[in-house]
Amino acid sequence: MGLPRRRFLALSGAALTGALPRPRIADPFTLGVASGDPLPEGVVLWTRLAPRPLEPAGGLPPVPYPVGWQVAEDDRFTRVVRSGTATAAPEFGHTVHVDVRGLRPGRDYHYRFRTGGHLSPPGRTRTTPARTSSPRALRFAVASCQSYSDGYYDAWRHAAAEDFDVVFFLGDYIYEGAIDSVGGNRLDTGLALPDTFELETDTLDLYRMRYALHRTDPDLQAAHAAFPWMLTWDDHEVQDNYADAVSRFPDVPAQDFLVRRADAYRAYWENQPLRRSHAPAGPDMSLHRRFRFGDLAEAYLLDTRQYRSDQVCGDNLRAGCADREDPGRTLLGAPQRDWLLDRMGRSEARWSVLAQQVMMAECRYGGPADRRDMDKWDGYPPDRQRILEQAARTPGTVVLSGDLHYNYAADLHLRPDERPVAVELVGTSISSAGDGSDSTPQLDLQREYNPHLRFANAQRGYLRCELTRDRLRADYRVMSEVTRRGGTVSTRASFVSERERPGLVAA
Ligand SMILES: [Fe+2]
Known part of the structure; x- marks a missing residue:
């Protein structure tokens, strides 16, 4: 009693x-x-x-x-x-x-x-589920990127009404940039934010206040109260496009940036449901970890920020960057990469879910040259090749990604002319610059230049996924709007992929 x-x-x-x-x-x-x-x-x-x-x-x-x-x-x-x-x-x-x-x-x-x-x-x-059990299904949400000042979190209200075993949150829980005193686009909240929110977030107190601001949202609270979450971070929990100890600004010495990183990591650990074993020590915080769902799935939460080699040829779109092929560069860092490869190789689960931040599929942006985004796996092809080689030996590999504020469904190929070895689901943002649209000229170009992209969409929302013994299903849940309160949700597209024969097919 x-x-x-x-x-x-x-x-x-x-x-x-x-x-x-x-x-x-x-x-x-x-x-x-x-x-x-x-x-x-x-x-x-x-x-x-x-x-x-x-x-x-x-x-x-x-x-x-x-x-x-x-x-x-x-x-x-x-x-x-x-x-x-x-x-x-x-x-x-x-x-x-x-x-x-x-x-x-x-x-x-x-x-x-x-x-x-x-x-x-x-x-x-x-x-x-029990480690020795054979669950019939695992249902999960995939979400990322919730810029408080850019819109409302109605997507979370809708997600909270669904039935998920777990929520994978793939980073950009906060955004570190300045927010004006009325909370940006949230003009009807009656908020009067302290002036300190008009500063870039770079101290422990400011990071703590940023988490508090985001967590005041009732829809986000509802989603936390409805399901257990498994979280990893991306860049904005510290600073846009940072890499390891390298600030996005070239004149900031590593030792100064690491002071900021220590404050950011500490506030992250404090404000998320993480075990004490992941608490940071100074500027270092071990976040990669794995979870088992009986013999149905093994989930790997990865950290592509803390150990990565600095982006080459600039942080964003570049054409003809030969340095990205340098085998000495890494996105995961050798210890995390080897841990992942070893664990995937030994897994007895039917599915391997790689929950991480940035898009793994090749993505040519089109135009006059072969431009690619150096902040994504496209900037680190040797690491990607190692993962895909392992995926080719590991049936049921599914990559989950965030970061881009676009929805994509992508087949992952070890070699372009062969069958896919895995599939990737890229989830859009909960809230970021505007309501988005079903497509954009840039996404149309990407689809043209990347035949392995089965779907691309620029609305806000989240993914609803289900793994059963032999099949993955993903529903792209998109919001009518997020810049005004009360947006509705609908399923824009659904895909399935068979464990034994990976490849996304419209459902
Ligand atoms: Fe983001």
């Missing part, structure tokens, strides 16, 4: 921890709750105390707060199966990370927090 709500609220932190009572605070659960990195026996629960979320330190004094937590089998919390007290410490921005264990595989659970007489909104999560 679980604790009724009143008694859960009444239990003071002092009684549970022996700590001194804290001064009363206003409702600190303004940023919602989240869960992530599920295992068969556990999951990470997250929240952050911030009574005034847009202020430094969320409006809290620099003292720790005890935070009670409960995990229940039912949404009324009558069957509580795990509970305890965590500490929201000021040195971690008053965030809470609870690594719950002792749960049962493949189950839904409900969780909540409380502190100082305040109860958090409830969240729902789901453990992964």
